[in-house]
Amino acid sequence: NKYNTRFISTDKIPPVFLCFRDRKEWADLEPVPQDDGPNPVVKIAYSEKFSDVYDYFRALLKNDERSERAFALTSEAIELNAANYTVWHYRRVLLQALSKDLREEMRYITAIIEEQPKNYQVWHHRRMVVEWLNDPSEELEFIADILSQDAKNYHAWQHRQWVIQEYKLWDDELDFVENLLEEDVRNNSAWNQRHFVISHTSGFSDAMEREIQYCLYQIKKAPNNESAWNYLKGILQPLGLSAQPGLLERVLELKQTHCSPYLLAFLFDCYEDALENSKENVAEEEQQKTLKKALEICQLLAQEDTIRKEYWLFLGRSLKNKHGSSDPSDEPLADDPEPSVPVSEQQEMS
Amino acid sequence: MAEEESQFEEFEQIDFLRDRHVRFFQRTLQVLPERYASLETTRLTIIFFALSGLDVLDALDVIDRNTMIEWIYSLQVLPTEDQVNLSRCGFRGSSHIGIPYSTKGPGVLHPYDSGHVAMTYTGLCSLLILGDDLSRVNKQACLAGLRALQLEDGSFYAVPEGSENDIRFIYCAASICYMLDDWSGMDIQKAIEYIRGSLSYDNGFGQGAGRESHGGWTYCAIASLCLMGRLEEALSQRELDRIRRWCIMRQQSGFQGRPNKPVDTCYSFWVGATLELLDVFQYTNFDKNRSFILSTQDRLVGGFAKWPDSHPDPLHAYLGLCGLSLIGEPSLRKVHPALNITQRAFQHVQQLQQTWRDSTGSCSRQH
Secondary structure (H helix, E strand, O other), rough: HHHHHOOEOOOOOOOOOOOOOHHHHHOOOOOOOOOOOOOOEEEEEEEHHHHHHHHHHHHHHHHHHOOOOHHHHHHHHHHHOOOOOHHHHHHHHHHHHHOOHHHHHHHHHHHHHOOOOOOOOHHHHHHHHHHHOOOOOOHHHHHHHHHHHOOOHHHHHHHHHHHHHOOOOOOOHHHHHHHHHOOOOOOHHHHHHHHHHHHOOOOOEEEEEEEHHHHHHHHOOOOOOHHHHHHHHHHHHOOOHHOOOHHHHEEEEEHHHOOOOHHHHHHHHHHHHHHOOOOOOHHHHHHHHHHHHHHHHHHHHHOHHHHHHHHHHHHHHHHHHOOOOOOOOOOOOOOOOOOOOOOOHHHHHH | OHHHHHHHHHHHHOOOOOHHHHHHHHHHHHEEEEEHHHHHHHHHHHHHHHHHHHHHOOHHHHHHHHHHHHHHHEEOOOOOOOOHHHHHHEEEEOOOOOOOOOOOOOOOOOOOOOOOOHHHHHHHHHHHHHOOOOOOOOHHHHHHHHHHHHHHOOEEEOOOOOOOHHHHHHHHHHHHHHOOHHHHHHHHHHHHHHHOOEEEEOOEEEEOOOOOOHHHHHHHHHHHHHHOHHHHHHOOOHHHOOOOOHHHOOOOOEOOOOOOEEEEEHHHHHHHHHHHHHHHHHHHOOOHHHHHHOOOOOOOOOEEEOOOOOOOHHHHHHHHHHHHHOOHHHHOOOOOOOEEEHHHHHHHHHHHHHHHHHHHHHHHHHH
C-alpha cells in the first residue's frame, strides 16, 4: 500500500519517520490543528508526530474523504489513541464505502483487543464487523482466549452474552461455565453466566434440584464464597426461600461444618420469608418461634460479620417491629441502640 | 497516655492531605503529558472531576472561573442556521474534531460533529459548579440531541452515529433532564423498564439484562430512579431491601464493585452513595472505609488511586474525596448522592430552576 510508506530509507541513511505534512501524496490536504482557544483546559501535550497524524485526520474528517489513504491513516490514529470513538466511526464509514475486506478487519480488531481488552470502542467495533459479516464463528473461541487472560473482563462477558443470544449459540456454554468454575469457584462472572444460560435454555423449574445440589457441592468445597450463596438465593427467590421443602434443614446441617456469614444471612432470609408468607393457619406461637430464630441469627451475624454489625442489628430491629408480638414481656435485643440516636452520629464521636 | 500517643501516630499515617489534592486537581486542569492521550475525547469529564473535586475541597477559589466557563461553552454543539443538525446537539468532550474555537452560535456544519451524552452531562454540571446560569446553553437543542439517543428498549447511545448502549447513559440522560428541569429529553417509562430489566438474580444491577451485577451500574440505576422521582414506583419495598443487602455486602474494608473482586476506592462512592440514597449508609463501617480510601492516597502528588501503591488519576481522586465526604470527613463539602455535585452546587441548581419557573410564570401573565 503506497500510503503506508512511513519510512524513507536508502542503503546509507537509517530510516526516518516521515510526517504526513512532508509526504508528497498528502500535499493537496491542508492539516487542521486542534483549536482550544486562548485558555485551554486539561490540555494534553502531544508530540509532533501525534499532532501530525491527528491534524491530517481532522482534515480528512472535514472533507468526509472516502479513500484508501484515509483508511490507512485511521490505523495510525488508532495506534496513537484507540479510545477515540470518532476515528473508529470514520473507519467504519470507510470500511463500507471502500468495500474493504471484513475478514482482514476481523484480524485487525482481534489484535487490537488482545492489546487493549478494557477499551469500549474496540469491542463495539468488533460487534459491528461481526454483524456485517453475519458470522459469529470465531467469537466464542476469541472471547475464551481473552477470558483466559482476565476471567472477569466485563467487556468480554458482555460481548459473549450478545453473541450467544443473537446467534443462538447456547449448546456448549454450560460446559464452558463449569470449566471456569472448576478453575475458580469464586468467579462471580461465571456464576452470572450460569444463570444466564439456564434461564434462557431449560429454565429453572426442572433444573432446580440439580442447581441446588451444584451450589451445595460448591459451597462444601469453598464455604466462604458469596457468589455461590447469591446464586442459590437468586434461583430460589422467585418461588420463596421457605417454599423449597427440606432446604432449611440442609442449610442448618451445613451450618455445623461449613458456616459463613453468607450461610447465616441465607438462614435469616429463609426465616424472614417464612414470616412474610405464613399461611393463615400458622399459629402465632409458631411465628414467634421463627422470629426468635431469625433474631438469634442477627445477633450471631453482628458478632461474626462485624463490618456489617450495625446493619444486622438494624435488620433484627426491623423484623421485630414488623412481626413482633405486642407481648410486653418480650426482651429487647442486646446491643440494641435507641432507635432515636442516628448510628452515624455514634460513629463520628468515636 | 500511651494509648493517646499511639492513636495520634495512627492518625498521622492516615491523615488527609487536603493541600496535595488541591494541587493535584490544579495540575490536572493545566497540562497533561501525552501518555494521557486516551482521555482526549473525554476531557470534559476530566474537567468535571477536577472542578467538582475542588468544590468538595472548598477550593474553587484557586481557579479562574470565567476562563473555564468560556472553554466549556466552546464545546457546545449548537444548531446551524437551518437547524439541520438539531438531533446532534449537546456538548463535545473536546476540540479533537477540529471545529474552530467559538463560544457563540450559530453552529458550524461538519459531517462528524455531534455531542456525547456524558459530555453534555458533565458540561452542564461543570457550568453549574462554576456558578454559571446556563443562559448560553441551547436547552431545546440539548434535549433534541438527547431524544435522538434513546433506543426502543429505553437505554441510550452515547452519540447519534451509534455506540454501545447501556445504563450508564440513562444516568447521564436523567442528570441532564434533571439539571435542565425538563423531562421531555427522555421517555421515562422506557428507561424504567430498561433499569428494571437490568436487575440481576443477585439483586444488584448489571449494565443491561442478564449481565453481571456491578457497583457502578447499580449506582446508575438507583441514582437515575431517584432523579426521576420514581424510586418507589419502579421498585417494591422487598426489591429495595434486597438491593440494600447486595450493596452493603460490597464492603470488605473499602468497597468492591462485584462479589469476589478486590476493593477499589471509586466504589466507596458508587456503592456508598447508593446506600445513602437507600437510607442505610449509616449502617456501614465508616472507620474501615476511611482507612481504605486513605491507604490509596498518594502522599507525594496528591489524588487517590484505585488501590494502595498505585498511580492516582482524576476519577479516583474525585470519587475518593466523595467517598470521604459521605462519611462526614471534616473540611469536605457534602455531596448530593444522586447528582454527584456538592450540596452547595445543588442549591445553585435549585435557585436557578426557581428563577426559570418564576420568569415563565411572569411571561404567561403578560399574555
